Amino acid sequence: MRVASALLISAVASGCSGNQSALDPHGAPAIHMEHLIIGIVAICTVIWVVVMVMLGVALLRGPRAAADTAKSEAWLAMTVVAAVAATVIIIAGLTIASFYTTRDIGVPKSDALTITVRGQQWWWQVFYAGADATPGFQTANEIHIPIGTDVHLRLESADVIHSFWVPSLAGKQDLVPGRSNSMLLRAEKPGVYRGQCAEFCGLQHSHMAIMVVAEAPADYDRWAASQRGDATMPADPDAAAGRGAFLAKPCAACHTIRGTAANGTTGPDLTHIGSRLTIAAGLAETTRGSLAAWIADPQTLKPGNNMPMVPLTSAELQNISAYMESLK
Structure with missing residues (x-):
């Protein structure tokens, strides 16, 4: 517990814990999402500026344009054609960018570490599968992952629709009763990353947080080995x-x-x-x-x-x- 507390304090000091901003990425999926967000915002900003400039030009040319109707209509037709063409190109480009970003962040490798997360009202049940002779184990409200490693999250719900979201590491994905969804989770830096249920799921929805602890592979292996063991008989x-x-x-x-x-x-x-x-x-x-x-x-x-x-x-x-x- 002292090690865990020290990790939490260190993470808070470094800004890794409690920060639920998609603009503070520490994992490959989140970095891809940030690039997409910045690209969309930049393009929309340019469009807004162009529209404002065109509006200003139209207002200034209004009185003069009335005197030359033919020329005004030709200019207006060219403007509309250019605007429609630009709209088609921009929407197509954003659609393609969104498609490739979603594909890159949603397909974990076949050999990725697999963790099953089941949403409950109002907590998270976490299953680590066993391998060969190594038994699996279960924990709650906390996921440990090794840094620099692709993690395949299998997302399920036991009751209502929940949504898993750790903004600094990945996008959000719904947990739907009766089906299993998947997402890729990856952390590049050690730290404690706070996540949250992002789908209203009942009275205590706002109190349904989850902590993702990213640590060095050796530290993760030691943690997993300790979690597989049974509870010890207390000496106190x-x-x-x-x-x-x-x-x-x-x-x-x-x-x-x-x-x-x-x-x-x-x-x-x-x-x-x-x-x-x-x-x-x-x-x-x-x-x-x-x-x-x-x-x-x-x-x-x-x-x-x-x-x-x-x-x-x-x-x-x-x-x-x-x-x-x-x-x-």
Whole structure:
């Protein structure tokens, strides 16, 4: 958790975290999108200037043009023909540019790292597939990727239409119930890039953020290896008591903690929740205090979410939050 917090602080200082601007690209798809945006804006600016100049010329020539109707009509016909031709050329050019940009950012390589992201109300379920004898694993609201590597995101929805958008890394893509969409994600620089659901999906739509952590390949490999493992038995007495309380309460019916009897699938996998940067889809930084506040009353912090308020004593709340924090 200390490493994750340090990464978050470093990213904030460098402007990589919290910046959701498509004009601050740090990945190949986002760079292609920026070039397209700048090109369209530049062309539209030139068109606006030309139209204003032509309008000014027409206003200045108005009185004189009335005296020479034939010449005025000929000039007007040539202007209209030129404008129509220019419009056709510009629209065709922008269409072709948009087509090639979309093609370049939407077709991941066959050997790209594949991650499945499933939108839920209102959080992100993330699946990393296994390979050969290597088991897969699941996390929530946070995607880790190696820099300089094409990542194939398979996008799905469990309930309503969501939209995945990390502006600094890629364009947006909808998550539609009953079908699977794909997009290419790539980061060229290490950092934490904040994303957001970009399709109104219900009451807590604005509190459905996702963090993409881009790191060196060696750091990514270490992170993935740690995520594949089961939760360790806590050594701290409070955390150990919290483990027992968690398994005895309804929490275990909704959440999975690998290595324990908790195997619920309704809520996020909590096996390594203590290593994540945030909880509740970006609502708060992962600390023992924020974990305790969320467990005590999730409906006050995020009204309408599917996590019920479980009656806990003060000691049980302290112990379970200590256990959650220990799950690195």
